[in-house]
Amino acid sequence: MNLKTWIGAAAPLAADPGIRRIVVGGEDWRRIAEDLAAAGGRLLALWGQDAGAGYPAVFAAYATAAGLLLAELPFEAPPGDASIYPGLQDLFPFASRMQRAVYDLYGLRSTDADTRPWLRHAPDGGYEFVRVEGDGVHEIPVGPVHAGIIEPGHFRFSVVGEKVLRLEERLGFTHKGIERRFLDFDVEQGCRLAARVCGDSAVAYSWAYCRALEDRVGVEIPRRANWLRALALELERIANHLGDLGALGNDAGFAFGLTQFSRLKEGLLRATEAAFGRRYLLDTIAPGGVCGDLPAAAGAALERELAYVAAETVALRDIYDEHAGLRDRFVGAGAVAPELAARLGLTGLAGRASGQAYDLRTDLRDAPYDELRAAKCGAETGDVAARVTLRFDEVAESCRLGRRILGDLPAGGVRTNVPPPAADSLGIGIIEGWRGPVLVALAAAAGGRIRRCHPHDPSWQNWPALEHAVIDNIVPDFPLINKSFNLAYSGHDL
Amino acid sequence: MLKTLRRIHRIGLVTEAAPCEDQAMRVREVLGRRILQIMGRALCVRMVDAGSCNGCELEINALSNPIYNIEGLGVRFVASPRHADLLLVTGPVSIHMRDALLRVFEATPDPKLVVAVGDCGCNGGIFGVGGASLGPVSNVIPVDAAVAGCPPTPTRLLAGILTALSPSEGR
Ligand code: SF4
Numbered sequence: 294m295n296l297k298t299w300i301g302a303a304a305p306l307a308a309d310p311g312i313r314r315i316v317v318g319g320e321d322w323r324r325i326a327e328d329l330a331a332a333g334g335r336l337l338a339l340w341g342q343d344a345g346a347g348y349p350a351v352f353a354a355y356a357t358a359a360g361l362l363l364a365e366l367p368f369e370a371p372p373g374d375a376s377i378y379p380g381l382q383d384l385f386p387f388a389s390r391m392q393r394a395v396y397d398l399y400g401l402r403s404t405d406a407d408t409r410p411w412l413r414h415a416p417d418g419g420y421e422f423v424r425v426e427g428d429g430v431h432e433i434p435v436g437p438v439h440a441g442i443i444e445p446g447h448f449r450f451s452v453v454g455e456k457v458l459r460l461e462e463r464l465g466f467t468h469k470g471i472e473r474r475f476l477d478f479d480v481e482q483g484c485r486l487a488a489r490v491c492g493d494s495a496v497a498y499s500w501a502y503c504r505a506l507e508d509r510v511g512v513e514i515p516r517r518a519n520w521l522r523a524l525a526l527e528l529e530r531i532a533n534h535l536g537d538l539g540a541l542g543n544d545a546g547f548a549f550g551l552t553q554f555s556r557l558k559e560g561l562l563r564a565t566e567a568a569f570g571r572r573y574l575l576d577t578i579a580p581g582g583v584c585g586d587l588p589a590a591a592g593a594a595l596e597r598e599l600a601y602v603a604a605e606t607v608a609l610r611d612i613y614d615e616h617a618g619l620r621d622r623f624v625g626a627g628a629v630a631p632e633l634a635a636r637l638g639l640t641g642l643a644g645r646a647s648g649q650a651y652d653l654r655t656d657l658r659d660a661p662y663d664e665l666r667a668a669k670c671g672a673e674t675g676d677v678a679a680r681v682t683l684r685f686d687e688v689a690e691s692c693r694l695g696r697r698i699l700g701d702l703p704a705g706g707v708r709t710n711v712p713p714p715a716a717d718s719l720g721i722g723i724i725e726g727w728r729g730p731v732l733v734a735l736a737a738a739a740g741g742r743i744r745r746c747h748p749h750d751p752s753w754q755n756w757p758a759l760e761h762a763v764i765d766n767i768v769p770d771f772p773l774i775n776k777s778f779n780l781a782y783s784g785h786d787l
Numbered sequence: 788m789l790k791t792l793r794r795i796h797r798i799g800l801v802t803e804a805a806p807c808e809d810q811a812m813r814v815r816e817v818l819g820r821r822i823l824q825i826m827g828r829a830l831c832v833r834m835v836d837a838g839s840c841n842g843c844e845l846e847i848n849a850l851s852n853p854i855y856n857i858e859g860l861g862v863r864f865v866a867s868p869r870h871a872d873l874l875l876v877t878g879p880v881s882i883h884m885r886d887a888l889l890r891v892f893e894a895t896p897d898p899k900l901v902v903a904v905g906d907c908g909c910n911g912g913i914f915g916v917g918g919a920s921l922g923p924v925s926n927v928i929p930v931d932a933a934v935a936g937c938p939p940t941p942t943r944l945l946a947g948i949l950t951a952l953s954p955s956e957g958r
Contacts, residue, residue, distance in 0.1 A: 414883050437887050440866035442834045442848050444841055445884060467838045469881045470918035477915070489913050492842025492938065536848070549791055555852035556801060562849075573842060573938060612790050783840045786881075 296332040299325055300359045309508040311657070312721050314363040322353075322366045323379040329355050329362070335638060335651070336385040337361075337723070338732045338749035341395035345476075346736060346745035347717065351378055351401055354721065354732060354749075356651075363721065368401070380405030387638050387754045394787075398472065412465040412786060425451035425459050433768065437466045441772075444782035448771075455767040460760045467786040475746035480506055480714065480735070481580055483743050487733060488575045490748045491784025496522075496529040497726025498733065498748060498784075499578040504659075504722025505735035506580050510714050516703040518582030519661045524698045525574045525583070527691040528565055530727035531602065532558055532573075534684040534691075537779050538606075541681055542613065544773040545622035553609055557602055564598035567591040582708035596699040603692035610685045623678035627762040627774030630675055637758045641729015641751040643778050646683045647675030653725035665694055680777040687727075713741035728752065728781065750784035802856040806942050808950040812932045814925070818898050820954040826872050826898075830862045830952065833871035833895065837888045837924065838881030838914075842938040843905040847875065849941040862948060868894040873951060874901045875944075876928075878908035880921040892928045900931045900951045904944065909933040 294302075303313035317325065326336070334357040341351045350367040368376040380403035381388040392403040393411035402408070409421055422432075430453055437445035447463040471490055475483055487502035488495040500522055507514060514522075535558040542550020562572040568591040569577050577584055587595075613619055629639060631648030639647050653659075654667040670686035672679035714720070716739040723732045729751025738744035759778050763771055818826075834847055850857040851864065865871055868891045880888060892901070903924040906912035916922030924930055934947035 418886065437884065438835055438891055442836075442844055442864065444836050444839070444844065445887065466883045466887070467836070467881050468883055469838050469879055469914050469920040471914070473918050474914060474920075486913055489840045489842065489937075492840035493845060495842065536845070549795070551851075552853050553794070553798075555849070556798070556854065559849060559852050559854045572940065573845060575842060575937060608790075608794070612794070615790070781841065783838075 294328055296357055296359055312361045316365045319378055325364050326381045326384050330384040339388055339391040340747040341399040341401050342745050343399040376401050378403055385638055387757045412468045420463055422449045422461050429453050446782050457763050457766055460763045465786050467783045471787045475743045479741045484579055491781045493533055494726040495575040496525045497724045497731040501722035501724040501731045501733040503580050505720035505733045509718050509720040510712050512711050514582055515706045517705045518707045520698050520702055521583045522578055523661050525577050527695045530691045531688055533727045534688045538684050540776050544776050545619050547619055557605055561602055564595045568595045580711040586707045592699050596696050599692045599695045606688050623681055626677040626770050628676040629758055629762050638754045639758045640754040642683055643755050645671045646679035648673045653730055677777040750781050752780040752785045755780050801853050803854055805860055806946040808953045809946045812947045812950045814930045814933050816955055822898050823952055823954055828861055831865045831871045832873045832875050833865055833868045834875045835891050837876055837878050837884040839877035843877040846938045846941050855941045871895050876924045877904045878924050879911045879914045880927050882919045888927055902947050902951050903930045903933045906935055906937045909935050
């Protein structure tokens, strides 16, 4: 069957006709994946649930040229031999880890060969790394505790001399049972937990969560609130990009870059605090809108700050571009060519730096981006230099968007009442965070409780690509390459 | 190069004064005044993320920016626990990070201090205690000072570190 037929066979999800859902058996689960992969569709997320959420099932969300498609494969039997489903690893390589996570958390097994635990570690902490044999090959284990101020994870390098032959990641160290924890909250409070799945992307997660909730109960979010949400999202993007640009300079031996960008970031955080009441916007977006209005004077100050950040970033970009030492470290390092990126499903910022021109803000044009018209940034070389370029371009574009929002902010209220969703209803929200598309699937239970909530971070797609990016690079370049991706641990480990 | 130098000159010094310590953050006090005085002059800090959401790390990173300039106070982040006097630990401690945290604590030479960071590090925060979350840092290693907040601001973090370093009044 072709893409159109599958889309036609699926039914629109509640109030959001942009997302269609199809319930299938194992054969069609596989056929959909094949047909969509052939038609250029992308797997956005794959997750599972057990009988605790009503019935065991696996879900796959796809982005296609004809819209978003949600495939659901329910099981009648309790987890066991009968609940094995066809794996998708050959079509979407990054699906493997998601499938392993589904088994760890919900006991449903795919047919793919790799069955090592992923999010739930063995009681003795052991793990079977793939060994590279050969003359002069040795292993370097790193982590879970890293040297810098970053999240924990384990990297196993197989090297000859300084050259990396293979990197194998092992994650799951920050797994704290977030999906189970959601069940302790009602749909309103769940938003606060969503914001804390991955603290650097709090706006993207809380907005995606709210979308998953609001669309289905048919509430109209006040226009002003929607614009403020977009402002918060762009501020989050700028703050993270500024931090990364400084850190990337520093990792390449240019401490001046870190000093300058971290100073700019601090200024932006202070202007953000004056406008939204806090430096990081973990509790800004809430069901029905945003938690508070912008004081007019702080809005004007924030607008000036964004103009300042934009101008200073242009000046610093000039310095980065002319710095021979930085160019030497950035250009060619950690490259993922566009063809490989397409095959690996590289997404978000890193994807755009490797010719994967997808950005939900421009592709879906959900409000308010239908009015704001974000420009899509992109590069082709897929190396550290390209990911640096992307960040410079996106800082400029997000500063422009932020100023546009502050200049034309619609009048009106900032929050509306959200009625509790019907029991058993399912909603999906997707937001282009600074790292890439963040997806939240939220199923409600009776009385406004949460039956099941799955937050998906784009790092699931991009972590495996990092393993490819470092092949043939030298070990001392790894921190730089890793930073240029800057992937999430907590957002991934759940 | 000229552009870089001009910029350094134009922006000048932007560092702000450090906050005072805050006795309310103290959890316990085990080190004598003399040790603290020696440590206070050149303190090495090892940061350990024991399961946080990465929000706390953003603010800990801000301590090194030129505005808070933690190095200007003699406090330095180091790469190994063996070089550290103080552990700055974010949480909640995940089950999978428990052993690593214990190992880091054991590898840190005595006398040592521990500062728990964030609502999660102090009491488990929104993740609570249970399931794969062991909750507060103090459930796994002894804590000298606790800095609440979600995430705590850099100013509060600095105050927390300085509190752990200062003898309480009257000692
Ligand atoms: S205290 Fe807040 S910012 Fe820090 S780890 Fe916990 S949820 Fe994240």
